Amino acid sequence: EVQLVESGGGLIQPGGSLRLSCAASGFTVSTNYMNWVRQAPGKGLEWVSVIYSGGTTYFADSVKGRFTISRDNSKNTVYLQMNSLRAEDTAVYYCARGYSELDYWGQGTLVTVSS
């Protein structure tokens, strides 16, 4: 059974850093495209980043230069390193598998950026 479990969210002050984890089971992250999608409270979905099976990465303009995405094949886990956090980064962060469509999603982890 495919499962994605996010962790690492929490309350962080503006300018701080946080690393989110997405532990996968039932498939191998290194042979799939893995994405991060966020949803601000009461708002819609915003794609954040992707890591290709070959290692290529892309980012939304809103996070470019502040966020990085990586994976640990031995742990079958994908990470989102978030630096220089802003209030507008407050959201539930989901990891999701897929290239064209996102067929599996985790339950999400809440990141709150506030002083």
Place this chain on the structure above:
Amino acid sequence: EIVLTQSPATLSLSPGERATLSCRASQSVSSYLAWYQQKPGQAPRLLIYDASDRATGIPARFSGSGSGTDFTLTISSLEPEDFAVYYCQQRSNWPLTFGPGTKVDIK
């Protein structure tokens, strides 16, 4: 960036009625369009991909159509569990973008 527009913003219907949701792209996305359902407190669930293909386990009452810039999600007869927010998403060009959503609520 391709902008997706969804209409209506809210659709108020009764169980058993037909729901027709629209998604329009600012430029052609060919058939690279997906639809998701999201219920409160839950992650989105993939319903339709490539504009008209149902994802695994999705009931036949959900169907998608369209290509280019205009797409439709149809729910043939609403079940109580179908009242939710629906998002379209394109993957024709980076970045991947979502529409603002259509809320289907109970009339």
